[in-house]
Amino acid sequence: MRLSPTADRWAAAGCLIALVLVAALQILLQAPPRPETADAPAREFSAARTLALLQSWDRAPHSLGTAAHDAVRDGILAQLRDLGLQGTVHAGTSYLPLQGPHFDAGYVENITAVLPGTEPAGKAVMLVAHYDSVPRGPGAGDDGANVAAMLETLRALRAGSPLRHDVIALFSDGEEAGMLGAARFVAHDPLRPRVGVVVNFEGRGNAGPSYMFETSRGNSWLVHEFAAAHTGANASSLMYAIYQRLPNDTDLSVFKHAGLAGLNFAYTGGFDYYHSPLDSPANLSLRTLQNQGHAMLAMARTLGNADLNHPRGHDRAYFAPVGHALVTYSFNQMNAFALLAILLFIAACIVGITRKAVSGGSLLAGAGIGLLVLLACAVSGAGVWTLLQWLHPGWRWIPQGQPYRPVLLGLAILAWALLVASVIYNVFGRRVRAAGLGLGALLWLLVSAVALAEALPGGAFGFLWPLLALLAAWIVIFFAPGAGERAAFRQGGLLGLGALPLALLLAPLTWMFLMLLPWAQAGAGLAVFALVLIALSPYLVRLGWKLTAAALALCMGLGVAGLARNGLAAQRAQPDSIVYREHWKGTQATARWVSYDPAPDTFTAQFLGARPARDGRMLTASAPALPLPPPTAQIESDTAAHGFRTLWLHFASLRGAETLSVELQPGMIPLGAVLNGEAVRLDPPSKRYPADGIVWGFAYHGLTPAGIDLVLTLRAGQRFRLTLTDALFGLPPVPGMDPKPRAAWQTSAPFERTDESIVSADYRF
Ligand SMILES: [Zn+2]
Known part of the structure; x- marks a missing residue:
């Protein structure tokens, strides 16, 4: 067989496309399942049945102290009664001692119900979801869906054969006000000593796959039970490392602090609905509900029959190489794996040099150019959000730090990284042998894997296993004899095989970084993606400026389409904030309007005027003292x-x-x-x-x-x-003022104080 001079270019293009498809397939395999209908078997979890439960009580925001809150509490109690279970309300003042000298407190009403097991004297499994919402959102995704899922899970558990252990359902209260219900449970609930393990369910949005994203320390037995449960939820020990960087906490933080073992499940898609007035049952993804609820039922059944008298074990890393099939290993093995990676890297270099496939110089050049790509991606990625805010000034108001519909723009950002890498390899890499480029660049994957193995063992897998596979591929390539086009063709194929773990593990992780973290930190995500690109540098060089042109076209096309799909609308509203603040000194009251926005918009300008004063991160303008009575x-x-x-x-x-x-x-x-x-x-x-x-x-x-x-x-x-x-x-109504309500494309800010009247007064004692 004769190969045409462009055969290996076609092979390079084919391998790149195949790897992209493998990464996309992995993301699809981890997508949430089809929802079960209302007539699903009684032992199964049905999203349709769960949604009906949720819709019966979740109609309005129901934060602490509101009438709607009491209605939701009564709705849950009624549904427990329908299940033949006794719901108990434990009410009282609670505060969170973890916060230091300035803390949250409040009056909470936790609801508990116990589904008896066959060994009622032993430890119990506790499922937790919070039933309060934020003040201005109905909280269907956060956390009503999980409350309703707990009711559906209790029903399905009763329909099946009884479990060994009791299952405690804790419908916690006051999570949004500072995990107050969980704190109250830990401090006072009579069921507290019975808890053997906690499984908490949360929502940071209302869509997307369910993740098991957090475990307590010494998680070996928990990870074992999780794998045995076949929950259909995604899991990777890197998620927890990312979660620790986010400003989020859940009830599980309180339980873990109290020394309880536990797991945490959440979905993170539909972030634009998070804490928003649009987080209603109608907007909830049924697939997500099915994913999360199935995981809840599976965990309850598995832990309900497991041995709960576990001493704290060692820590394990866990990830799913394909779909949901879980691989786990002990943190203690990390050093051995890291050493193996170092030795294999050295071996590959020696074999390459002795077989005359690479030179020391080309390896150094490969590492140097790889570093240049890494830095260029990290630096340009760090400026992405500033650029997008300049193109789309309304996004300065968006608190989550990324657009409402991030997918197309996220892909555009990845195409940008490909463009950067392609240009750098065309300019600097053409005279370097492809093997030197590819193997030399793996130095940075090695550095990342070894550093993570030491500093963040749960996160190392995404770097370590792709690296080992690529090194093995290079060694095979060096031992395979031959030169010319056919050898180049074969080398391309072998590299593609070696890069499969890269596509299965590191590429989806890059995507997760980009979708979860604020885009001000996109530089970190792009640096990780750069590791993927430089490992594939032999393809990039071979495809030359044609690839550059394709990357440019992709970046521009996706960017323009992404911007066009993100215009302001009711579903993608611009959040703003305005607060009336009044302060009493003696018998005198003064008042002002306060906003936490970057500038007034058409709604807040009615209060602030066009040029409010700036006071730290607040905009302020004087307001008439109404006055309102002080506390x-x-x-x-x-x-x-x-x-x-x-x-x-x-x-x-x-x-x-x-x-x-x-x-x-x-x-x-x-x-x-x-x-x-x-x-x-x-x-x-x-x-x-x-x-x-x-x-x-x-x-x-x-x-x-x-x-x-x-x-x-x-x-x-x-x-x-x-x-x-x-x-x-x-x-408050202000005499002489008749402000127009917000336009359809505006909404109240989800994470700031807004639409409140605040009155303060000083007292001396
Ligand atoms: Zn929540």
Whole structure:
């Protein structure tokens, strides 16, 4: 057979396309399944049945202290009754001691139900989802879907054969206000000592595949049970490493801190709906619900029959090389794998040089050019978000730091990296032998894999296994004799085979980085993608400027299409924030409008004017003092004994506010504090919370008209200033002002204070 002079170019193009398809197939294999209909067998989880449950009570935002919250609580209790289960409400004041001197507190009402097992005396499996929502979103994805899924799971468990262990369902409250329900459960719930393992279910959005993204430490037995459960959820120990970089926490953080073992499941697609007024049951993905609910039922069945008296094991890395088939190994093996990678790299270089397939110089050139590509991708990636905000100024308001519809633009960013790499290889790589380029560039994959194996063992797999496969491929290529076109053709094919783990593991991880992290950090994602590209540099060089042209066309086409699909609309609204703030000094009130936006928009300008003043990260403008009645403080008792002053204060909001904040004057920490009968842990000043400038206080969520009681223990004779601030959802009517509501393409900011009236007053005691 004679090969045409361009045969290996066709082979290179074919291999690249095949690798892209393999990566895409992997992402498709990990996509959520088809939802089960309402007539699915009774033992199965059905998304359709679950949605019907959710729709019966999730109609409005239901944060702590609202009437809608009580309606949701009653809806869950009624559905538990329908299942023949007794729902118990454990209500009371809770606070989160993990937060330091300035903490969240509130009145929470946890709901628990117990499905008895055949060994009721032993440890129990606890499923957790929170039923409160944020103040301005109905919270169907976060976390109503998981609450309804728990009800459907309890039903399916009852329909099947009984489990060994009891299953506790905890419908936790006040998660959005600072994981208050979980804190209350850990501190007071009579079921707390029975818990053997916790499985928490969350939503950061309302779509996409379900991920098991977090475990407690010493996870070997948990990972084993997870693999045995065949949940259909995606899992990789790298996700947890990424999660730790995100500003998110869930109830599981509280349970883990209390020493409980546990797993955490969440979906992260549809981030634009997260905490948004549009996070309603109608917008929830049924596939996602099926994925998450199936995982919940499978975990409950598996753990319900597992041995729960496990000592904490060692830590394991885990990932799915294809679809959901899980591979796991101990962190203790990481050093051996890292050493193997180093030895194999050295061996490949020696074999290549002795077989005269590469020279030392070409290996060095390969490493040098690879580094140039890495740096160029990282630096240009770091500027992507700034560029997009310049092209699309409205995105300066978007808090998640990436566009609402990120897929096309994400692909455009990857095409940009390909363009950068292709140009650099065309300019600098043409005179270097392809094997030197490809093998030399693997130095950076080796450095990444070894560094991660030491620093972040759970995240190393995505780098380590592709590297080992590529090194093996190069050694085979060096031993395969021959020269000329046919050999080049064969080498291309062998490299493609060796690059399969790269396509299966590292390429999807790059995509996950890009879809999960704010694009201000896109440089990190592109640096990882650059590792993929430089490993494939022999193809890039072979395809020359044709590839450059294709990458440019892709980047431009995807970029333009991505921008066009992201115009502002009701589903992709521009968030803004506006708050009325009033402060009382003595009998005088002053007021101002406050916004946390980069600039006024057409809605907020009605309050702020066109040129508001800037105060730190706030925009402010003066407002008429209405005035609104300030929160009140009343001395119930004030006694002195044994050198201590004990001051019992009662606080209330005369205008029915949902939240009340209490702050002592800066630098002052009480000797003791009891909030509504709950003793508050007082950490002494530390490096993390230094004494000067510290503000001790709390925000109390879910305030009732009865108000709250705070008993402070102080040094005898100690006098101080205290600031009370209450917040009521909704902007107050202002005489003479008739503001137009937001346009369809505008919405209230999901993560900032907005659409509230806030009134504060200083008191001296
Ligand atoms: Zn949540």
